[in-house]
Amino acid sequence: MSPRRRDAEGTAAARAERRAELLATAAEVFASQGYAATTVRKVADAAGILGGSLYYHFDSKESMADEILSTFLDEMWAAYDRVLAAGLGARETLEALVVESFRSIDRHRPAVVVYQNESKHLATSERFHYLLESRRRFEEMWLALLDRGIEEGAFRPDLDRSLVYRFIRDTVWVAATWYQTGGRLSAEEIAKQYLAMVLEGIQAS
Amino acid sequence: MSPRRRDAEGTAAARAERRAELLATAAEVFASQGYAATTVRKVADAAGILGGSLYYHFDSKESMADEILSTFLDEMWAAYDRVLAAGLGARETLEALVVESFRSIDRHRPAVVVYQNESKHLATSERFHYLLESRRRFEEMWLALLDRGIEEGAFRPDLDRSLVYRFIRDTVWVAATWYQTGGRLSAEEIAKQYLAMVLEGIQAS
Amino acid sequence: MSPRRRDAEGTAAARAERRAELLATAAEVFASQGYAATTVRKVADAAGILGGSLYYHFDSKESMADEILSTFLDEMWAAYDRVLAAGLGARETLEALVVESFRSIDRHRPAVVVYQNESKHLATSERFHYLLESRRRFEEMWLALLDRGIEEGAFRPDLDRSLVYRFIRDTVWVAATWYQTGGRLSAEEIAKQYLAMVLEGIQAS
Amino acid sequence: MSPRRRDAEGTAAARAERRAELLATAAEVFASQGYAATTVRKVADAAGILGGSLYYHFDSKESMADEILSTFLDEMWAAYDRVLAAGLGARETLEALVVESFRSIDRHRPAVVVYQNESKHLATSERFHYLLESRRRFEEMWLALLDRGIEEGAFRPDLDRSLVYRFIRDTVWVAATWYQTGGRLSAEEIAKQYLAMVLEGIQAS
DNA sequence: CATGAATGAGATTTCATTCAT
DNA sequence: TATGAATGAAATCTCATTCAT
Numbered sequence: 099m100s101p102r103r104r105d106a107e108g109t110a111a112a113r114a115e116r117r118a119e120l121l122a123t124a125a126e127v128f129a130s131q132g133y134a135a136t137t138v139r140k141v142a143d144a145a146g147i148l149g150g151s152l153y154y155h156f157d158s159k160e161s162m163a164d165e166i167l168s169t170f171l172d173e174m175w176a177a178y179d180r181v182l183a184a185g186l187g188a189r190e191t192l193e194a195l196v197v198e199s200f201r202s203i204d205r206h207r208p209a210v211v212v213y214q215n216e217s218k219h220l221a222t223s224e225r226f227h228y229l230l231e232s233r234r235r236f237e238e239m240w241l242a243l244l245d246r247g248i249e250e251g252a253f254r255p256d257l258d259r260s261l262v263y264r265f266i267r268d269t270v271w272v273a274a275t276w277y278q279t280g281g282r283l284s285a286e287e288i289a290k291q292y293l294a295m296v297l298e299g300i301q302a303s
Numbered sequence: 304m305s306p307r308r309r310d311a312e313g314t315a316a317a318r319a320e321r322r323a324e325l326l327a328t329a330a331e332v333f334a335s336q337g338y339a340a341t342t343v344r345k346v347a348d349a350a351g352i353l354g355g356s357l358y359y360h361f362d363s364k365e366s367m368a369d370e371i372l373s374t375f376l377d378e379m380w381a382a383y384d385r386v387l388a389a390g391l392g393a394r395e396t397l398e399a400l401v402v403e404s405f406r407s408i409d410r411h412r413p414a415v416v417v418y419q420n421e422s423k424h425l426a427t428s429e430r431f432h433y434l435l436e437s438r439r440r441f442e443e444m445w446l447a448l449l450d451r452g453i454e455e456g457a458f459r460p461d462l463d464r465s466l467v468y469r470f471i472r473d474t475v476w477v478a479a480t481w482y483q484t485g486g487r488l489s490a491e492e493i494a495k496q497y498l499a500m501v502l503e504g505i506q507a508s
Numbered sequence: 509m510s511p512r513r514r515d516a517e518g519t520a521a522a523r524a525e526r527r528a529e530l531l532a533t534a535a536e537v538f539a540s541q542g543y544a545a546t547t548v549r550k551v552a553d554a555a556g557i558l559g560g561s562l563y564y565h566f567d568s569k570e571s572m573a574d575e576i577l578s579t580f581l582d583e584m585w586a587a588y589d590r591v592l593a594a595g596l597g598a599r600e601t602l603e604a605l606v607v608e609s610f611r612s613i614d615r616h617r618p619a620v621v622v623y624q625n626e627s628k629h630l631a632t633s634e635r636f637h638y639l640l641e642s643r644r645r646f647e648e649m650w651l652a653l654l655d656r657g658i659e660e661g662a663f664r665p666d667l668d669r670s671l672v673y674r675f676i677r678d679t680v681w682v683a684a685t686w687y688q689t690g691g692r693l694s695a696e697e698i699a700k701q702y703l704a705m706v707l708e709g710i711q712a713s
Numbered sequence: 714m715s716p717r718r719r720d721a722e723g724t725a726a727a728r729a730e731r732r733a734e735l736l737a738t739a740a741e742v743f744a745s746q747g748y749a750a751t752t753v754r755k756v757a758d759a760a761g762i763l764g765g766s767l768y769y770h771f772d773s774k775e776s777m778a779d780e781i782l783s784t785f786l787d788e789m790w791a792a793y794d795r796v797l798a799a800g801l802g803a804r805e806t807l808e809a810l811v812v813e814s815f816r817s818i819d820r821h822r823p824a825v826v827v828y829q830n831e832s833k834h835l836a837t838s839e840r841f842h843y844l845l846e847s848r849r850r851f852e853e854m855w856l857a858l859l860d861r862g863i864e865e866g867a868f869r870p871d872l873d874r875s876l877v878y879r880f881i882r883d884t885v886w887v888a889a890t891w892y893q894t895g896g897r898l899s900a901e902e903i904a905k906q907y908l909a910m911v912l913e914g915i916q917a918s
Numbered sequence: 919c920a921t922g923a924a925t926g927a928g929a930t931t932t933c934a935t936t937c938a939t
Numbered sequence: 940t941a942t943g944a945a946t947g948a949a950a951t952c953t954c955a956t957t958c959a960t
Contacts, residue, residue, distance in 0.1 A: 116919090132424050134339035138955060150957075151920045159955065189506070215420060219337055254507050258488065261496050262505055264481060265474065272473040275423075283463065291466050299504035300467060301394070302459050314943080321944085343930060356945050358931065526940090542834050544749035548934060560936075561941045569934065599916070625830060629747055664917050668898065671906050672915055678887040679880065685833075686879060693873065701876050709914035710877060711804070712869050724922075731923085753951060766924050768952065 117155055117165075120145055125166045125208035133163060133216045163212065164225060170209035171232050174202045178239070188247030189297075195243075196270060196296075197289045203274045204285035210274035237263065266296060322360055322370075325350055330371045330413035338368060338421045368417065369430060375414035376437050379407045383444070393452030394502075400448075401475060401501070402494045408479045409490035415479035442468065471501060527565055527575075530555055535576045535618035543573060543626045573622065574635060580619035581642050584612045588649070598657030599707075605653075606680060606706075607699045613684045614695035620684035647673065676706060732770055732780075735760055740781045740823035748778060748831045778827065779840060785824035786847050789817045793854070803862030804912075810858075811885060811911070812904045818889045819900035825889035852878060881911060 123145045127136050138159050139149040156162050177198040181191060203210050217233070220226040240263045247253035253262075270292065277288070328350045332341050343364050344354040361367050382403040386396060408415050422438075425431040445468045452458035458467075475497065482493070533555045537546050548569050549559040566572050587608040591601060613620050627643070630636040650673045657663035663672075680702065687698070738760045742751050753774050754764040771777050792813040796806060818825050832848075835841040855878045862868035868877075885907065892903070 113919095132337070132339055132421075134337055135424060137953080147919090148921055149955085150922075153956065153958095154919060216337075219340060251507055253505055257496055257499065257505065261488070261493065262500065264478070265497070265500055265505075268477040268480075269470065269474050272477050273469070275473075276469060283466070288466065291462055292470065294462065295467065295470055295504070296500070297504045297506040298459075299500070299502045300458055300462065301502040302456055318943085342928085344928095352944090353946060354930085355932075355947070358933095359944060362931095364930070523940095542747070542749055542831075544747055545834060547932080557940090558942055559934085560943075563935065563937095564940060626747075629750060661917055663915055664913075667906055667909065667915065671898070671903065672910065674888070674891060675884065675907070675910055675915075678890075679884050682883040682887050683879070685883075693876070698876065701872055702880065704872065705877065705880055705914070706910070707914045707916040708869075709910070709912045710868055710872065710881075711912040712866055728922080752949085754949095762923090763925060764951085765926070765953075768954095769923060772952095774951070 113155075120152065120155055121162060121166055121169075122208070124162045125206075125212060128163065128166070128216070129208035129211035133212060133220070160223075160225065163216070163220065166209050167213055167217070167220075167226070168228065170202070170206045170213065171228070173206070174198075175232070175235075177202065182239070187252065188243055188250050189252040191243055192247065192266075193293055196266075196293055197286065199270045200273070200277075200285040200289040200292070203271075203277050204279060207274055207277055207279060210271065214271055214274060236267070240266065269296065325357065325360055326367060326371055326374075327413070329367045330411075330417060333368065333371070333421070334413035334416035338417060338425075365428075365430065368421070368425065371414050372418055372422070372425075372431070373433065375407070375411045375418065376433070378411065379403075380437070380440075382407065387444070392457065393448055393455050394457040396448055397452065398498055401471075401498055402491065404475045405478070405490040405494040405497070408476075408482050409484060412479050412482055412484060415476065419476055419479060441472070445471065474501065523565075530562065530565055531572060531576055531579075532618070534572045535616075535622060538573065538576070538626070539618035539621035543622060543630070570633075570635065573626070573630065576619050577623055577627070577630075577636075578638065580612070580616045580623065581638070583616065584608075585642070585645075587612065592649070597662065598653055598660050599662040601653055602657065603703055606676075606703055607696065609680045610683070610695040610699040610702070613681075613687050614689060617684055617687055617689060620681065624681055624684060646677070650677065679706065735767065735770055736777060736781055736784070737823070739777045740821075740827060743778065743781070743831070744823035744826035748827060748835075775838075775840065778831070778835065781824050782828055782832070782835075782841070783843065785817070785821045785828065786843070788821065789813075790847070790850075792817065797854070802867065803858055803865045804867040806858055807862065807881075808908055811881075811908055812901065814885045815888070815900040815904040815907070818886075818892050819894060822889050822892055822894060825886065829886055829889060851882070855881065884911065 120141075124141045127141050127144050131140065137149075138152060141159075141162070142149045142152050145152075152162075156165075178195060181194040181198055184191075184194070186194060213229075217226070217229045221229040221233075241259060244253060244259050244262055248255045273288065273292075277285075283291075325346075329346045332346050332349050336345065343357060346364075346367070347354045347357050350357070357367075361370075383400060386399040386403055389396075389399070391399060418434075422431070422434045426434040426438075446464060449458060449464050449467055453460045453464075478493065478497075482490075488496075530551075534551045537551050537554050541550065547559075548562060551569075551572070552559045552562050555562075562572075566575075588605060591604040591608055594601075594604070596604060623639075627636070627639045631639040631643075651669060654663060654669050654672055658665045658669075683698065683702075687695075693701075735756075739756045742756050742759050746755065752764075753767060756774075756777070757764045757767050760767070767777075771780075793810060796809040796813055799806075799809070801809060828844075832841070832844045836844040836848075856874060859868060859874050859877055863870045888903065888907075892900075898906075
């Protein structure tokens, strides 16, 4: 390996690392202040550089959001696909999906918050159509799972399936707004209690 | 009633009505596009007037958000206070609160959406400190209710009370993001099914 | 005189009176806040009516300024012309002019302040060219008087005449900015002391 | 001195210089058109940049006025304080103060004009309270000097001290409105003649 | 890699003015 | 005469983006 080549790799890796750092910062700020209300300058301030300097790394503010969201969704779907491929029963699948969701929140909290708050507006632009795609796949997956669970006798048949779908979807993801990495409860512990509530309800039996 | 008095009342009422109309429009647009991403011009367009004309009725974009949110919160708390004053058992109180929440969503959907999406950011400004106050009272009320329910043997004692609180809070209010007035399910019907899920869970028994 | 005619005169007189009232109010506000910084609404507020209502009486904000200034200037020049026509010596003429100037301030303080502060900017517009005209006549009159005074041996010949002119001009008129009608010193008293200072100086002799 | 340090100083100095340039331009425009009547765009045009670009250097139009005025006042008071510290007699102190005032006008003419025309209105805002403070110190200083002069037998005792104070104050500062740097008369020459008029009067002796 | 100055489009807000009632 | 709602132009200010250094 020539020194030249080592250098090139070194800078490429360094550059990728810097991007990741900056994206993490941007996601944090987008999550806490809202994408539209966040100025590029605020992101740069949080990163300790000047506004214009961000444009060495990224084409635009939008492309930062894009990279934040697509990275998160790719990882999330990879996890979901592993669960779906495992051939579990409906109830076990539901449990595994919820656990994976909380793991996603644990690893990508700011990205999840941005997704929750902004995907609806962003999706109106061509570039973010994959958000709609993801949402559609998500709904499809859950409705199928709920139907299967009712067939298998695992889930109650007397509830409106759309309502149950939205109930679970919102219930899980909205947790990103208050979840703190390294907080009192671990992602797994939260998942366990959420599953208890969702499956068994909160009333004393 | 003298003509003079009728006149004065007439114009005062007319003005209040116009304000209410414009606020309803503004809430709709804030809810669908996000407060920060909504320009004053968009609100004005939706109301069929010019941007500057809004300033005859309101001091600023912020004061519109203020009036939208405080009107909604006042009404919501009035309803909650009626429930709390009724002296019901913990479980019945919970049911009544959830029903009232969905009624609030039914009557003030756009305001609720704005509250959900923007209150966190807005609350950083002095003017919107009442949002924090409301949030605190809300949490207090629910934690007390949950504790009472556990004492009364109505609710399971094995769940983390903070988690249950957030679960119910988010689960109910996030429904505003998809609820449609006059949709397939009425507010009462949705409340009933939500209560079934929250109290009894979704698994077959 | 028919009742019809009496009515017409009555309303015409009433209208003129109302105009005068409103102009006095406007002059006060223009003087205290500055013409450009004064909104039509501020004038209307001070008059106890709504902004739009002023347009029943006046064509525009500019026409209010116009009427305020031209009324004042007309009166001032009438007084000056009386003095100039009296055929006094240079020193007596100077004294009489200064006294008349302070009387003008006494009667038209707000108008004088507006004149001091705004005439320079207003004069750029065609409509206010008479301000330049007045200023030119004013300078001419004073320079001639100073020259005559030096010839007559009344005034010192060792001073720059332009400088003396500006000294007197500014010195007198700027008093409008602090003069209060009905204050501790009457216009005549102030004129007397000003003349003492201007003519004899402030040093002990 | 390391290159790093030279750089840092270079840019800091360059920035300060640019600010000063822009402020000089702004002061010129404020002085000639009036603060309220001057648009930010006019200032920018005069500086050869776009309106928005000014906001890279200054927070607001108001902050430009602030910096213009406070810079001028600081320098003026420094000069006055040097005079006051010199322990001169009342008459010599008066002469020195008048000379310094004309020097201030010579160096900061636009700022002085802005001060004359706008300080009254600006001072109503909290931010410009130092203008009132300066005005109060100014009056205090002059009244004390006049009293001392009368005691020392240098000034006439038969004049109203408030009136004399205002006479001198206005007389000197209003000169900024017509003074031209590099005009026919130097600041020192004007000061000399003004002092002659103020001290000895304009009448032949 | 980053800076600092600027651009230019567009946002919020202001305000003189109009006009139906 | 006055009101109240609106207009529309222009003002202040913001901000994503560019670019020479």
